[in-house]
Amino acid sequence: MSREQLLQMARNNIAHGDAGTIPQAKEILKVPACNYYDEGRWKLEMKNIFNRMPLMLAMSAEIRKPGDYKAMEASGIPIIIVRDKNGQVRAFVNMCSHRGAQLMEEGSGNTHRFTCPYHAWSYNTEGDLIGVLAPKDFGEFDKTENGLEELPCLEKAGLVWVTPNPHSTLDINLFLSGYDQLLENFGFEDWYLFGTQRVDGPNWKIAYDGYMDLYHLPILHKNTFGPDFPNQAIYYSWGPHQRVSGPMKGMAKMLGPDESQWPTELLVAGVWTIFPHVSIAGFDGGGRAVMISQLFPGETPGTSYTVQNYLMEKEPSSEKLIRDAQNQFEFLRYVVQEEDYATGLKQQKALESGAKEYVMFGKNEEGGHNFHRWVDHIIDTKDEDLSKLFMTG
Numbered sequence: 001m002s003r004e005q006l007l008q009m010a011r012n013n014i015a016h017g018d019a020g021t022i023p024q025a026k027e028i029l030k031v032p033a034c035n036y037y038d039e040g041r042w043k044l045e046m047k048n049i050f051n052r053m054p055l056m057l058a059m060s061a062e063i064r065k066p067g068d069y070k071a072m073e074a075s076g077i078p079i080i081i082v083r084d085k086n087g088q089v090r091a092f093v094n095m096c097s098h099r100g101a102q103l104m105e106e107g108s109g110n111t112h113r114f115t116c117p118y119h120a121w122s123y124n125t126e127g128d129l130i131g132v133l134a135p136k137d138f139g140e141f142d143k144t145e146n147g148l149e150e151l152p153c154l155e156k157a158g159l160v161w162v163t164p165n166p167h168s169t170l171d172i173n174l175f176l177s178g179y180d181q182l183l184e185n186f187g188f189e190d191w192y193l194f195g196t197q198r199v200d201g202p203n204w205k206i207a208y209d210g211y212m213d214l215y216h217l218p219i220l221h222k223n224t225f226g227p228d229f230p231n232q233a234i235y236y237s238w239g240p241h242q243r244v245s246g247p248m249k250g251m252a253k254m255l256g257p258d259e260s261q262w263p264t265e266l267l268v269a270g271v272w273t274i275f276p277h278v279s280i281a282g283f284d285g286g287g288r289a290v291m292i293s294q295l296f297p298g299e300t301p302g303t304s305y306t307v308q309n310y311l312m313e314k315e316p317s318s319e320k321l322i323r324d325a326q327n328q329f330e331f332l333r334y335v336v337q338e339e340d341y342a343t344g345l346k347q348q349k350a351l352e353s354g355a356k357e358y359v360m361f362g363k364n365e366e367g368g369h370n371f372h373r374w375v376d377h378i379i380d381t382k383d384e385d386l387s388k389l390f391m392t393g
C-alpha cells in the first residue's frame with residue numbers, strides 16, 4: 001500500500017485549495033475531431049489498444065471461491081476467467097481445442113470443469129484437457145499440448161487484469177506502473193459486488209474524457225448532484241493511469257495535525273481511472289461503496305457500452321441499506337445515461353458532421369492531455385517496443 005503517496009497528494013490538494021490555485025498544463029491541447037469518428041483511426045485503437053493492453057475485466061468479488069468463473073466477451077474475444085483449484089485466477093480463450101466451439105455461455109457460476117457443448121471434451125480449471133469423447137475412435141494425440149489457450153492474467157488490489165491476446169508479451173505489472181499499490185488502499189479484495197448494469201454510450205474516448213472531467217460537474221449535472229461541486233481538478237498519473245481529485249480548501253484544520261489519523265476513505269476521494277477503460281468513484285448509498293465503470297468500445301467508432309458495477313465495502317445488512325444501495329445505483333445509471341452519455345451521443349453526432357477540425361482541452365483539463373497523449377503513443381508503438389514505452393513512461 002502507498003499511504004505515503006496518498007498523504008502527499010492530500011497535502012498538495014490542501015495547499016492548492018488554501019491558495020485558490022490548481023496545477024495547469026502549459027498549453028491548451030487541440031485534439032483532431034476526427035479521432036472520435038474516423039474508421040481507420042478507430043481500427044488502429046482496437047488493434048493496438050484494446051487487443052494489446054491488459055483490460056480490467058473482473059473484480060475478485062465476482063470469483064471469490066475456487067471454481068468460480070465468469071465468461072464474457074472483450075475486444076471481440078470470448079474469454080473465461082476462473083479461480084483455479086489452488087486459488088490462482090486464470091484467463092483462457094473460451095474455445096475448445098477440438099474444433100473451436102465456445103465452452104461456456106456468457107455469465108458466471110462455479111464449476112470444476114468446462115465441458116464443450118459440441119462433443120463433450122472437457123477441461124479442468126487449470127485449462128488442461130482432461131476428457132475426450134470416444135478416444136479410441138478419435139485417435140491418439142498429445143492431450144498435454146491441447147489444453148485451453150491461456151491469456152496473460154493478473155489479480156491485484158482485488159481486481160483482475162486480462163490481456164485479450166495470447167501472444168502478448170507485455171508484463172501486466174509493468175503496464176500498471178505501480179498504480180495497483182495505490183488501488184490497494186481501498187481493500188477491494190474483501191468487498192461485495194451489489195449489482196451490475198449496462199449503459200450505452202458514444203465513442204469510447206468521449207466517455208473516458210467525461211470520467212476525468214470535473215470541469216463539467218456543476219454545469220451538466222446541475223439538476224442532480226452537481227450544483228455544489230467545485231469545477232476544479234488536480235490530476236496525478238502513474239503511467240497512463242490517472243487519479244483526479246479536487247482542491248481541499250481548509251481541510252488541514254478539519255483533519256488535524258496527526259496525519260496518521262487522516263482517514264483513508266477521505267484520502268482516496270475523487271475518481272481513479274485505469275487506462276484504457278475503467279473509472280472508479282466513491283459513493284455512500286447503503287454504506288461505503290464505489291462504482292466501477294468498465295467501458296467497452298461498441299461495433300462502430302461512434303458507440304460504446306459501459307458495465308457499471310456497484311462494489312460495496314460490506315454487504316448491506318438491512319432492508320433499508322439494500323434500498324439505499326439500489327437507489328444510489330439507479331441514480332448513477334440515470335446520471336450517466338441521461339446526462340453524461342446523452343450529451344456525449346449528441347456531441348458524437350456533431351463531431352461526425354466534420355464541421356470542426358479539432359476539440360480543445362484547457363490548461364485545467366490536464367487529465368485529457370495525458371490520456372490523449374498515451375492513446376497516440378500506444379497506437380504508434382510497435383509490439384517489440386511496447387515494454388520500453390511503459391518503462392520510460
Ligand code: FES
Pocket residue numbers: 096097098099100101116117118119120121
Ligand atoms: S468442438 Fe468441442 S468437443 Fe468438439
Ligand SMILES: [Fe+2]
Pocket residue numbers: 210216217220221340
Ligand atoms: Fe459527468
